[in-house]
Amino acid sequence: MQGETREIRLKRLRMRSMRRGIKEMDLILGGYSDQHLDGMDAEMLDLYERLLEENDQDLYQWVSGQVAAPAPYGELVAEIALGADGIVRPA
Template sequence: MTEPRDTRVRRLRMRSMRRGIKEMDLILSAFADANLASMTADDLDLYDALLDENDQDLYQWVTGQVPTPARFGALLDEISQTFQN
């Protein structure tokens, strides 16, 4: 059975707020609040996959400490811009 869109958005928002480190809670919850409702199903798929990544890796990618995997490049650029606004 397919997860209803509104349920999926709520789940992704919750996963964005309940990370392993506080910095990622702040960064991802700001992005989720600003963007999840308007994202396409494919965008939500990619964001869901991103949330499966390790917080330490995510933090280093968002802050530019290490190169971002190509798969997540555009999404992480958007996340970085959202948090900086």
């Protein structure tokens, strides 16, 4: 968002990560955002923000490996999936 500080953007993205349509994605993206957003540069934050605009059912299938993530999200989804053990599959 224009005129938004990095701090405000990170808070907004954390909230969007934790308040999803399905509980599994709340847990997966909430945990991921807490661990990784601070270390992301502006380009990665842009990609993550675009990912958050995707449908939760699609995101869940990508993270769980049921369906391959589209090209722009492949590496990001793979990184998110690393922290999803116990949520999308038994730990």
